[in-house]
Amino acid sequence: MDSRKVPQNIGIVALDFYFPQQYVNQTELEKYDKAQAGKYTIGLGQTNMAFVGDREDIYSICLTVLKNLLEKFNINPADVGRLEVGTETILDKAKSVKTVLMDLFKECGNTNIDGVDTINACYGGTNALFNAVQWIESSYWDGRYAIVIAGDIAIYAEGPARPTGGVGACALLIGPNAPIVMDLGIRGTHMENVYDFYKPNLDSEYPIVDGKLSADCYLRAVDRCYAAYAEKFEKKLGRKMSIEAVDYVIFHAPYNKLVQKSIARLSYNDMLRDPESSKFAPISKFKDLGLGEKSYSNADLEKALGEFSKPAYNAKVAPTTHLPKNLGNSYCGALYAGLISLIAEVEDGLIGKRVLMFSYGSGLAASMFSFVVTSSVKNIANKVDLKGRLARRIKVAPEQYIQTLQVREKMHHNLKDYTPTEPLNLPPGTYYLTKIDAKTRRSYARTPSATQARL
Amino acid sequence: MDSRKVPQNIGIVALDFYFPQQYVNQTELEKYDKAQAGKYTIGLGQTNMAFVGDREDIYSICLTVLKNLLEKFNINPADVGRLEVGTETILDKAKSVKTVLMDLFKECGNTNIDGVDTINACYGGTNALFNAVQWIESSYWDGRYAIVIAGDIAIYAEGPARPTGGVGACALLIGPNAPIVMDLGIRGTHMENVYDFYKPNLDSEYPIVDGKLSADCYLRAVDRCYAAYAEKFEKKLGRKMSIEAVDYVIFHAPYNKLVQKSIARLSYNDMLRDPESSKFAPISKFKDLGLGEKSYSNADLEKALGEFSKPAYNAKVAPTTHLPKNLGNSYCGALYAGLISLIAEVEDGLIGKRVLMFSYGSGLAASMFSFVVTSSVKNIANKVDLKGRLARRIKVAPEQYIQTLQVREKMHHNLKDYTPTEPLNLPPGTYYLTKIDAKTRRSYARTPSATQARL
Numbered sequence: 057m058d059s060r061k062v063p064q065n066i067g068i069v070a071l072d073f074y075f076p077q078q079y080v081n082q083t084e085l086e087k088y089d090k091a092q093a094g095k096y097t098i099g100l101g102q103t104n105m106a107f108v109g110d111r112e113d114i115y116s117i118c119l120t121v122l123k124n125l126l127e128k129f130n131i132n133p134a135d136v137g138r139l140e141v142g143t144e145t146i147l148d149k150a151k152s153v154k155t156v157l158m159d160l161f162k163e164c165g166n167t168n169i170d171g172v173d174t175i176n177a178c179y180g181g182t183n184a185l186f187n188a189v190q191w192i193e194s195s196y197w198d199g200r201y202a203i204v205i206a207g208d209i210a211i212y213a214e215g216p217a218r219p220t221g222g223v224g225a226c227a228l229l230i231g232p233n234a235p236i237v238m239d240l241g242i243r244g245t246h247m248e249n250v251y252d253f254y255k256p257n258l259d260s261e262y263p264i265v266d267g268k269l270s271a272d273c274y275l276r277a278v279d280r281c282y283a284a285y286a287e288k289f290e291k292k293l294g295r296k297m298s299i300e301a302v303d304y305v306i307f308h309a310p311y312n313k314l315v316q317k318s319i320a321r322l323s324y325n326d327m328l329r330d331p332e333s334s335k336f337a338p339i340s341k342f343k344d345l346g347l348g349e350k351s352y353s354n355a356d357l358e359k360a361l362g363e364f365s366k367p368a369y370n371a372k373v374a375p376t377t378h379l380p381k382n383l384g385n386s387y388c389g390a391l392y393a394g395l396i397s398l399i400a401e402v403e404d405g406l407i408g409k410r411v412l413m414f415s416y417g418s419g420l421a422a423s424m425f426s427f428v429v430t431s432s433v434k435n436i437a438n439k440v441d442l443k444g445r446l447a448r449r450i451k452v453a454p455e456q457y458i459q460t461l462q463v464r465e466k467m468h469h470n471l472k473d474y475t476p477t478e479p480l481n482l483p484p485g486t487y488y489l490t491k492i493d494a495k496t497r498r499s500y501a502r503t504p505s506a507t508q509a510r511l
Numbered sequence: 512m513d514s515r516k517v518p519q520n521i522g523i524v525a526l527d528f529y530f531p532q533q534y535v536n537q538t539e540l541e542k543y544d545k546a547q548a549g550k551y552t553i554g555l556g557q558t559n560m561a562f563v564g565d566r567e568d569i570y571s572i573c574l575t576v577l578k579n580l581l582e583k584f585n586i587n588p589a590d591v592g593r594l595e596v597g598t599e600t601i602l603d604k605a606k607s608v609k610t611v612l613m614d615l616f617k618e619c620g621n622t623n624i625d626g627v628d629t630i631n632a633c634y635g636g637t638n639a640l641f642n643a644v645q646w647i648e649s650s651y652w653d654g655r656y657a658i659v660i661a662g663d664i665a666i667y668a669e670g671p672a673r674p675t676g677g678v679g680a681c682a683l684l685i686g687p688n689a690p691i692v693m694d695l696g697i698r699g700t701h702m703e704n705v706y707d708f709y710k711p712n713l714d715s716e717y718p719i720v721d722g723k724l725s726a727d728c729y730l731r732a733v734d735r736c737y738a739a740y741a742e743k744f745e746k747k748l749g750r751k752m753s754i755e756a757v758d759y760v761i762f763h764a765p766y767n768k769l770v771q772k773s774i775a776r777l778s779y780n781d782m783l784r785d786p787e788s789s790k791f792a793p794i795s796k797f798k799d800l801g802l803g804e805k806s807y808s809n810a811d812l813e814k815a816l817g818e819f820s821k822p823a824y825n826a827k828v829a830p831t832t833h834l835p836k837n838l839g840n841s842y843c844g845a846l847y848a849g850l851i852s853l854i855a856e857v858e859d860g861l862i863g864k865r866v867l868m869f870s871y872g873s874g875l876a877a878s879m880f881s882f883v884v885t886s887s888v889k890n891i892a893n894k895v896d897l898k899g900r901l902a903r904r905i906k907v908a909p910e911q912y913i914q915t916l917q918v919r920e921k922m923h924h925n926l927k928d929y930t931p932t933e934p935l936n937l938p939p940g941t942y943y944l945t946k947i948d949a950k951t952r953r954s955y956a957r958t959p960s961a962t963q964a965r966l
Contacts, residue, residue, distance in 0.1 A: 057516040057517065057518055057519065058516070058517050058518075058519055059514055059515070059516055059517075060514070060515055060516075060517050061512040061513070061514055061515075062512065062513050062514075062515050063512055063513075064512065064513055144604055144605040145604075146601065146604040146713070147711065147713075148709050148710055148711045148713075149599055149600075149601040149710035149713060150599040150630075150631070150632040150708065150709050150710040150718060150872075150873060150874065151631070151632065151706070151709040151710070151711075151873070151874035152630055152631035152632075152874060152876065154631065154702070154876070155631065155702060155703065155704050155705070155874040155875060155876060156704050157704075158702050158703050158704045159704045162704075167700075167701045167702055167703060167735060168699065168700050168701065168735075168739050169700065169702055170641065170698075170700050170878075171638070172629060172630060172631035172634060172635065172638050172872070172876050173629065173630045173631060174627060174628065174629045174630070175605075175607055175627060175628045175629070175630055176605070176606070176607035176609065176610065176627035176628060177605040177606065177607075179627060180627065183625075183626070183627050186625065186651070187642050187645070189649070190642070190645040190646050190648070190649040190651060191645050193645070193648060193649040193650060194644070194645040194648040194649060194695075194696075195648060195695035195696035196641070196645065196695070196696055196698055240649075240650035240651070241650035241651055243625075243651055244623065245622075245623050245624065245625050246622045246623065247609070247610060247613050247622055247623075247624055248610065248613050248622060249610050249611050249612075249613045249614045249617075250610070251606070251950065251952050253605065254603050254605050254606040254951075255603055255604035255605040255606070256602065256603045256606075256926055256951040257926060257951075258601070258602075258603075258604060258713035258714055259713055259714040263605060264950065264951065280622060280623075284623050417605075417627070418605060418606070419605065419606035419607060419610040420610060421607065421609070421610060421627050423625075471711055471712060495706065495719065496709075496711040496712075496719065497706050
């Protein structure tokens, strides 16, 4: 073994999150779809859903969030040594989104930037984050920042999954001396070959989804990742892991109801790990069910766990749900939408607090990991301005949402010679598609940024 | 800065390379295509081209090479802690190839395996290799192996690019105490946003290619990566970088002619870095051309460089070209086809030798890095049995190759309910597709392995 110096407090130095200007309300969508009242708002636990028309695509939303991160936090593009993108919104089988983002480094002449795209459903962003942290820990780190972009455009064919769409992209600035510090060496991963949600129809933006199977796979991944994480946590930190050992828990959020079930599932795991403890009395009668398949769909267990874990949900999870509930599922971005919600909600109340993260991508790939907030995140909260930007969004009617999806489908099948037709309803500093040329190459422009507008 | 112990001699512990049983001869293809004699064999520098029909796909070839690696080198699947796939042969926008490979870990119950797929044209495998090495250097390494799978099925629409197809997949076992040791901390990367080769038509297996642009981009990436690599090399090792400082050079090989141009280009860079040296007298008159665009297509320069660099090509590059010339372009696998060629050719003559690697993926992402061989690779050479396996391949006529491409196109457009029709012309231990079901899920079986056959 060699001895090597590694930098301290590696983690998230800054972040930004982009979401579109327009959204549809889930209560209105229930009425429009002639669904039972509460099906989307209580059944799924969702409030609003963001969407984009033909002015935005995966390249534009990634350009937007990256450029805004660099501007808001005054990052010199020359100081970036790694940039990796996690997404499942694929416009090209070979060319990575990362290469399109290199345009933002052109002016400063920085082309020596490691990392390309990484893909597995909603898990790509987390894989990119792990790679970025490991790069900083490695002999290849040259003192510069890494940036992770995690985002998607999630839309579904007509049917029960449609209200679980969404759009968003996160940019994480990764480096040493970060306020949000990764718990190095502590991670639990679970991967399997399953077909719960997948996109074999390459010509369409819509996935194939088996909702019931996917929820079961998700909960099984929660169990397995938690066991592997707890083992590492206990070995590294020398104390018992349970949800009491962490202050907040952020789950990948396809829809909020599954997040509620997941914190309940962690409580269930805690009980199974310590069944004789009196604090688990209300749920200890289920201990013989174990973690088997039957435990995913036992109505009595679900009800008892829901009640038992409500205080934990309210204290540790609810503060992480605002953006996911109001945006919908942003796939690779969804977990980090939870993180930015937490920062906006708790601000410097986070100092000294540990945040457990659960990332899930269908197919499946899942990991559990954690951060400790060691210094102020107020500057991040201010610059992201989550609540201000959410308040400035524009609600549109379900009819218009459906029309926009039709425009989008048409666009998706016009690989070349396409000019967007929708009005420029975009927030400041947003990239938008201007043209797809005869060789399918895409061009972009940008609305004036908030910073520029203030000049 | 914290101090940490890191393991020694991280690199390639073992490897295997899978290529299909059938190939077409480039001289015969020239005749069939009514192309000028020598157009493919001298103009492109290629000898034979491998291809697959409807029995094999990206999942099957990755399953094959991974399973063969585990079997040949007696690796317990429980001892693998990371598995990452680099490919641009996309069958699903969300589900990673990695998740399909998890089936090979099912029996031993190992699901805690980090890493998913990583994508940028032919560069994905190299990105996966970097991530694997950095994982072993990081706090997250738990003593287990990483495996990198890099492979593709490269086929083209009718036209000048068709003879530059190929198929192959490499599996690299990464760990400490390796015979093929990475030069830690020494790497030069160059990335840009260009459209030289890309696959925006998601419904087709064929790319869009601008051959001239792509060759220019490749040579520019050689220049830029070499400059960045040399800077790190000189800083870390304290001596001058030039091609004399390394024993072998392996280039990503779309076709051999570009490899010949690339070693010439390195000589040109060496001259520009030291124009007064008498050893560069035959080419120093070109020094004012510099590295600009005109230098990529100057016929006088190309001729002079070709002659000047011939000894370097013969000594340092030719021993790395056998498999790429006889296989064609295996995209993500191509660079590692060069490595296995070198091991088969030089065997333990490699001990103490430094190997420079240049990886290029269109779009573009490129890196230069290196290995030093520190102990015997004879066991690897024996188990891979490159020459024996190449000799057992079956040559088929161009007519049959074209027919097979048609079957493949039909298969590619039959997402569901498809049963392969081609005969099972497969080497021992090869996975093959048995069925695509109504939900587009794919099933596989395996021919008896060489190991099994010997029992």
